[in-house]
Amino acid sequence: MKLSRCPVCKSNLHLDAMVSDEAARELLAFVVKLPQRLGQALVQYIGLFRPEKSDLSNSRALRLMQEAMALTSNETQLREALESTVASLFKKRGEHGWQPLTNHQYLKKVLDTMPTASTAVAPESKHKSLEIRGSHSLSKEQNEALFQEQMARFGGKHG
Template identity: 55%
Template structure:
């Protein structure tokens, strides 16, 4: 069954050919249940392994996808790391370094450098307006701690004046 045409080379894309190829079928089954942000980031990342003068085989793409998904159990961290890696390497490629990736070492470095506060959940399509939610598993600051920090900061900024905190309405 013909699906559509490739936007790059304009060749026909056949669903039955993808399903009949074992590695292609497994790759589709692996990517399909992923949330949209992670799925897109993973596909873009795998594309960085494609050699300049040939295509990436489905079996190699499947192996890369499996290796990538086991790098982190936290899908939000992985999504952010993949996005940062793709953006960084695409920028490097436009400046004259078109070499394909050969391993996951760069992604591992990006994963280890990500701060948990920097990981935000993707916007929920059901809400209408895109929102950002900061994921944190750390300490939740109490009102008293927040008050003490505010007073300490005000004392630094205005050393001779005592200021009363503004009440939240």
């Protein structure tokens, strides 16, 4: 079953040929299950492993994707690291002497430099933030007044 043409090389894409190959079938199933942006970032990243004058086998692409996904359980962090890696290395790909990636060491370094969820700092808000008052306790009236102030600021109503 001919689907359409490849936007890059203009050759025909045949779905029946892809699903008849076990590795291609597994590769498609793997990518389809991912959130869209993560899947796109992962596919672009795996492209950095492709040698200039040959194709990446479906089985190797699948293995590389599984290895990359196993690096962290934080999909958002992985997607950001993949996008950063692709952006950084894609620029270098056109330069003389470019060598395709052979392992995930670069991606691991990018992941290591990214803040984890526990150390990430929230972006500054244009609204005043609540002051955290360590061991000081608020009276019921003070707590209610702060709550009402916050609800008014966010347009909510409290009954």
